[in-house]
């Protein structure tokens with residue numbers, strides 16, 4: 001990707017001063033599934049690839065259980081450079097970096113986006129609700145895609161079998177979402193400051209008939225604001 005060569009020399013935020021290398025992403029640039037984590041960690045920063053080590057092995061296993069390999073999907077992070085000591089990303093760093101993720105989504109054009117962990121999930125769903133409440137279902141997302149939130153593999157490894165089992169359930173949702181055609185409803189950004197006149201008409205996939213937001217079910221039109 002041309003975009004990747006641009007990112008490799010990016011100095012748009014302070015993380016350029018402390019990174020070993022930019023970790024842009026890995027996988028099939030035509031993938032139907034895009035997995036999005038938070039930011040590179042220690043090993044990723046050294047190896048230049050997202051989700052390596054034990055967390056990466058768990059991710060590979062979960063993908064394998066739904067008939068996918070790492071080469072079939074695309075894996076990226078919100079931030080392309082490691083925050084020192086794995087601290088949380090700062091808002092200005094996310095603001096500086098988000099155009100890369102937006103471009104990745106546009107170019108790869110996945111049907112299903114899987115957010116791994118609280119940070120990526122809250123950011124892409126524009127919500128303060130935690131991953132424990134959000135996971136276990138699918139959500140209509142930007143431009144007719146399906147979003148599947150789940151735990152970060154590193155968190156699941158720390159917590160044990162229960163979370164890994166829940167991740168297996170979430171990955172089964174990914175498999176199911178891939179078997180369905182992409183929604184024709186194209187969610188566009190709100191025009192001006194008012195509500196979008198083209199708000200989606202498709203219903204949440206957990207069967208809520210009215211499609212209203214209850215705090216754990218953000219309005220998909222608002223999710224576009226991530227990239228505003």
Ligand code: SF4
Pocket residue numbers: 007010011012013014015016022079080081093096097
């Ligand atoms: S984190 Fe993103 S914006 Fe900051 S230097 Fe790295 S690539 Fe550039």
